[in-house]
Amino acid sequence: MKIVKVPSSQGSLGKNLGCEKAPDFILKTLFIEKASLKKGIAIDEVKVNPNNIDETNENIEKAQGDIFLGGDHGITYSLFKGFCKNNKNFGLLIFDAHPDSSFYVKSISHEDFVRKLVDDGFLDKKNLVYVGVRKSGKSEINFLKDVKTISVGEVESDLEKVVQELISFFKDFKQFYMSIDIDVLDPSFAPGTGYLEPLGLNMKELVYLISKLKLLKNLKRIDLVEVNPDKDVNLITVKNAAKILHELL
DSSP states (O other): EEEEEOOOGGGGGTSTGGGGGGGHHHHHHEEEEEOGTTTTTTEEOOOOOTTOOOHHHHHHHHHOOOOEEEEEETTTHHHHHTTTTOOOEEEEEEOSSSSSOOOOOOOTTTTTHHHHHHHTSSSSGHHHHHHHOOOOOOOHHHHHHEEEEEEEHHHEEEOHHEEEEEEHHHHHHHEEEEEEEEEGGGTTTTTSSSSSSSBBBBHHHHHOOOOOTTTTEEEEEEEEEEGGGOOTTTTTOOOOOOOHHHHHH
């Protein structure tokens, strides 16, 4: 098992500076509470050039590993691009309060990376599923019309049904990728992030979903993003991110 740190907030458009510190905070918390996990886990780190986002993205795309700790959600563009090179039939599951599919202008950001993946031909919309989206911009509503989405309400009303729905959707892909934006959680569980949205998932729901999905042998790459220690309250978000990471190991 290899965990790769991606300490970059360059894709946050200056709106979530501080999330580049998250990988070290999360790993420190994980290994303090679960010291025995150190054995058998390799830790690597992507080289970040804070003055050149394109160079950073090139380095992210080349990175090899199992679980990637961001950083802002913009890193998922390069991670997925590197993951699915030469094969466009890979699935993508995104836990997020936002669809991150705004119209892009220049460099890839955490607000538009999904649309960019689709437009650049690395992702087919029919291979994409969102869980937990509860705030979308005007430019994103049309994008979502033909994308499978699962609401927080659906999770709350029938968790087992959602588990089976996700397993059924992703089990036949050659490989699939899972991206977890910490803001999919309700702010009471994750106050330390850039865009707080009320009425999110609780930790029990998210961890349960992850615990079932990780059993699929074709789940080959995961990222955990948007934790911001500078905005956290009593390290609640960092500790919950460490619990999520522990569940994934």
